[in-house]
Amino acid sequence: MTASVDARGVAHAELPGLAGFDWPALGAELDANGVAVTPPLLSPEQCADVIEMFDVDELFRSTIVMARHAFGEGSYRYFANPLPPLVLELRERLYPPLARIANLWASRLGEPGYPERLDELHARCAELGQHRPTPLVLRYGPGGYNCLHQDLYGELAFPLQFLIMLNTPDQDFTGGESVFVEQRPRQQSRPIVVRPGLGQAVIFPVRHRPVPGARGYRRVALRHGVSAVHSGHRNVLGIIFHNAR
Numbered sequence: 001m002t003a004s005v006d007a008r009g010v011a012h013a014e015l016p017g018l019a020g021f022d023w024p025a026l027g028a029e030l031d032a033n034g035v036a037v038t039p040p041l042l043s044p045e046q047c048a049d050v051i052e053m054f055d056v057d058e059l060f061r062s063t064i065v066m067a068r069h070a071f072g073e074g075s076y077r078y079f080a081n082p083l084p085p086l087v088l089e090l091r092e093r094l095y096p097p098l099a100r101i102a103n104l105w106a107s108r109l110g111e112p113g114y115p116e117r118l119d120e121l122h123a124r125c126a127e128l129g130q131h132r133p134t135p136l137v138l139r140y141g142p143g144g145y146n147c148l149h150q151d152l153y154g155e156l157a158f159p160l161q162f163l164i165m166l167n168t169p170d171q172d173f174t175g176g177e178s179v180f181v182e183q184r185p186r187q188q189s190r191p192i193v194v195r196p197g198l199g200q201a202v203i204f205p206v207r208h209r210p211v212p213g214a215r216g217y218r219r220v221a222l223r224h225g226v227s228a229v230h231s232g233h234r235n236v237l238g239i240i241f242h243n244a245r
């Protein structure tokens, strides 16, 4: 993995794909469609590195076998601190542009805003007893799926999160679509399906987003899940910014 070491001796992963992100366009895509798919963020080598991490027990603080909780079929593991450099870098580098979108949304909905820096968000989380890191890796085999849900881990929830596809769809696995359902007040729910390619990220709301209506913006709730994997294995990295109780 390409990495550099800073003056404090902290290793930093390199994210050349991030330079190609058009944040105004991604914000517009979120507003128009509810979710946004980015250009490739991780290289194929970085994706392979993260898939390999799944089997390194020391990297994780807990493992969830989804069938035991009726969450679905498959398993996921929450990274422990210190986060691997690549995971830390993704969380730190994507937070500021996403915080700008989150603050625009907060102003539209009349909600309190979010700090400009991730460490400030985490200080607020700590005041509410939310200390544990939430980035995770997920693995689904044939028949694997994930029920519709929201990733809330306490009182404070930063409103945007993202996942990164670590496989090549149709080559490494079939099925396993990323599914989203928007619950619009007094209207039927709207399904959204996206197919990120290798290394691409999907940015989506944790809980709700503002949608313009006749009397200003209103909240539209979103839940996310994964449809059944038909063959092969589907591996994903999930980055959530708020910490967990």
Ligand SMILES: [Fe+2]
Pocket: 149, 150, 151, 224
């Ligand atoms: Fe989730």
